[in-house]
Amino acid sequence: MEFVVCSLAKIDEVDTVRHAEDVGVTHFGAGEGPLLFSDPYQYLALAAQQTSSIKLGPYVTNPLTRIPAVTANSMATLNALAPGRTFLGLGAANNALRSMGNRVARMSELGDAVRISKGLLNGERLTQTWLGQEREIMFLDPDSGWYNIKDEVPMWVSTGGPKGLKIAAEQADAVAFCLGPDPEMIKLVRSELDRAVAEAGRAPGSVKLIGVSWFYLLRNGETWVDAITKGFGSGPISSCLTNLPMMKAHEDKLDPVIVEASRKAAMAYLGDPNDPNPPHYLDVWRSYMRGFHADHLPLITKELVDYWCLYGSPDDLQEKVQLMQECGVDMVSAVLSNPATVKRDITDIGTSIISRS
Template identity: 30%
Template sequence: FTHAWIADSQMVWADPYQCLALCAVNTQTIKLGTNVTNPSSRIAPVTACNFATLNALAPGRVIMGIGTGNTSRRTLGMPAARLSELRTHAEVCRGLWKGETVPYQEGDRRRQIRFLRSEVEFINLKDPIAIYVAASGPKTLELAGEVGDGVILFGVVGDSLLEYTLSHIRRGAERAGRRLKDIYILVATAFHLTKSGESLTEIQQAVGPLVTSECNIFALSVRDPSELPPDIRDELMAFKNAYRTPDAPVERRHLDLYSGYCLEFKPEHARLVTERMIKQTTLTGTAEEIRARVTRMAAFGVQQVAIAGGQSAIANFARNVIHQDQIGRP
């Protein structure tokens, strides 16, 4: 593997920066990043310092993956960040990493900030830190194409979703005078190697939590459903209310609503997670089918596939997909 990604959702996973620091001091070549942080969990100067510190531990191997924080915010019962906040957060971090003095604002207070002791070894500003923007909706995809060194796509495996997302990334890139081929495209997705005679129910248990999360975000990310790919539009929009608001006080209803989010498959989602949607949003199938799909994704311009899941899924992918065929290596 060439990259290792750590999630940043404080109510679901461990703290990413402690994990990444451990990774940094125990590796030499693999690139390390968040998949993904957001503008709301930490102020931009703290985020910038976190990555600059990691860059001192793993020089030139650090990537900031950042999005609007769907998971980390919704599990708090809070809305995701606005695109303007995402843009500003990225701009502040990028400027600080360049050693610049940058504008910074909290409420009505506007200040100029910079790292004050960048010449010492606390942080590393010499080696560049890339910014990859995670995106699903049209406006976020275009922002990613405009400002990101790379783009992180969740569950974009089928041709229809690839065409949809890449067209919006291209639009944003061209608006900024850039080309799509200049932007690194990464797809993070679930992986499941099917067995002979395996039932749909068994496959749903393996990949269903991520299929539901990814498709729900696609459905919530568009104001006009007609923007979605026509051949899977209805199936995607069916996920819009996958997480129904429970009959509970607003102060605590998210605790039930997102219990087991991304981790546990809920029976009420079985009718939504069809074989067709599994194929559209995950790498599920035989080893030969998965290698063919990864090759197809590479033809669209995808440069990396990141496997979401535990150690067994990652080891299984390495053993049965990578080692058998190096095409589309993650």
């Protein structure tokens, strides 16, 4: 099976990627957060030299912290180190921009970034508008070894709403969507993706659906609370925040209890926009992807954990992954949000899911 692991880029722990390859993980994505993590491309470049088969890419970058031409160059450079085993994940950004107090990318900006990055990596000469100027751009010396645009770089779009899904359907090879083992939500996203692909005039199945979940293997006697405190921490809240646009657009097709619980958790995490003295964004995001923090526990209910997360015994995990696949997920992805336990979690993914598939 194709299984994707996403973790933050920590420059002194590149051997984590080799460990993931050893247990059978097929794709490794490095998160981007300029104020939070190590640089993903430096991390992935080192990982490329320590691995031989696992596919590597930013998971995900965005159009604003790096303009498309810079992103395309970074990917083409990585593709020279790991020919044919790279992928480019692009999204509107969550932590990368919010942690700097800035807005996320607009869907028009995301769509343009996908078009330009994809075109450059395909060796095209294309037009972009940047700094108020419309100019033609292309890679100028593709045959001298500076970068590799001969081997294909699959394009992944990360989104949580209908507009992003449409961009993926029109231009991408895969769409990454926060999904747990809930048939209702998976079938909704699968149906909307298939419809958008058909409307774009592309063949059925042209765009893979990647279900992005939060992972923890329960030990004997542990419960869902242990999955939070010893595993993914506030991860489920991130899924709530990311998927609010899709949930709002299709409230009539989803469990209203989950929709409301997801909305409340997301808003509580970010802070009330009407609060005259909201928490500072640096304080809000300081703990992101840093494991468990007690302040987050009251925001996370068992219903949210069941809805957005892959957790349980090996048998539970195997059953949940199979359910996700049966409902329309093509690739399963686990986000590992606790830097202290990433290697443990990768080992657990190998023993409880990959080796049993």
